[in-house]
Amino acid sequence: ETPNIVLIILESFVARNCNFLNPNLKQSITPFLSELINNNSISFTNCFANGIRSAYGIGSILTSWPVLPGKPIISQVESGFSNNSIKETMEIFSTLGYNRTFLYGGDSNFDNMKGFCIANGFNAVIDSNHPIVSSNKDGTMWGYYDHIMLSHLIDIANTSDKNPFMITFFSTTNHDPFKIPAEYEKYFQDIHTGNKKYLKAQRTMAYND
Numbered sequence: 239e240t241p242n243i244v245l246i247i248l249e250s251f252v253a254r255n256c257n258f259l260n261p262n263l264k265q266s267i268t269p270f271l272s273e274l275i276n277n278n279s280i281s282f283t284n285c286f287a288n289g290i291r292s293a294y295g296i297g298s299i300l301t302s303w304p305v306l307p308g309k310p311i312i313s314q315v316e317s318g319f320s321n322n323s324i325k326e327t328m329e330i331f332s333t334l335g336y337n338r339t340f341l342y343g344g345d346s347n348f349d350n351m352k353g354f355c356i357a358n359g360f361n362a363v364i365d366s367n368h369p370i371v372s373s374n375k376d377g378t379m380w381g382y383y384d385h386i387m388l389s390h391l392i393d394i395a396n397t398s399d400k401n402p403f404m405i406t407f408f409s410t411t412n413h414d415p416f417k418i419p420a421e422y423e424k425y426f427q428d429i430h431t432g433n434k435k436y437l438k439a440q441r442t443m444a445y446n447d
Contacts, residue, residue: 240335243404244395247299248446249292249412252436255443259283265429267440268447293349296408300355302327313350318357328358337361337400341391341407343371344381351408361400364390376419381410383419384446412442419445 253259258272258281275281289295289305297311298304301324311317317324331338338360346352346365355363366372366381371390377383391407411418416438418426426441 240402242395242398242402243331243336244391245299245404245406247292247296247406247408249409250439251412251443251446252439253285254436255440265440267429267444270447292408293351296349296351297354300328300358300406310349312354317354322358325358331404332359334402336402336404337398338404339364339394339406341365341387341394341405342381343377343384343387343410364394378411378413378415378417380413384409384411385419385422409446412439412446414438416442418442 255263256268256271257263257266258268258275287295289298289310291310293310293312294305297317301311303311303324305311308314311324316322338355339362340346340351340355340360342351342363342365344366346355346363346367352363352365364371366377370393371382371387374382374386376386381387387407387409391405394405395403414435416431416435418441422445426444429441429444431437431440
């Protein structure tokens with residue numbers, strides 16, 4: 239049986255705040271992921287980014303192409319052409335029969351995420367403007383909190399009549415201003431942050447975990 243796939247792309251999830259990648263980290267930031275890594279999972283412990291923004295990473299993850307000089311792949315006009323060079327790798331899952339959905343808590347027109355996905359074989363893009371999402375108002379300047387979007391992801395998966403499906407979710411909460419939902423504050427009071435950005439992100443990363 240062909241498996242369904244959920245691909246989660248975590249915004250700015252730096253190794254320095256991951257317990258399974260940083261043995262010197264004294265606070266417990268990623269207990270769930272640490273447990274996941276220890277249960278027959280694969281963890282790449284030497285990862286190096288050659289892009290300066292998430293848009294570069296999204297392009298590489300979705301196309302298997304490395305970051306190239308200039309604009310991110312997803313923002314290049316040519317990537318939307320029907321004969322573009324990356325279309326073959328982008329449509330492998332469609333060829334295998336997958337119904338593909340891109341899920342994002344913000345406005346997916348940003349960095350041309352929506353245009354790129356639709357032009358390259360995604361069946362649907364669900365973002366903050368979509369009717370099933372837009373009734374929620376709780377989030378940051380970047381979009382709705384990730385737990386809200388994960389609830390929608392689960393609903394989409396549970397009600398999908400199009401199998402196999404592949405849902406790609408790009409998170410937003412672990413980004414400046416590093417704010418977590420008020421109802422989750424009580425769970426992370428023991429996590430101490432600092433002035434540097436990666437230290438400010440420790441609570442939002444714990445929330446994501």
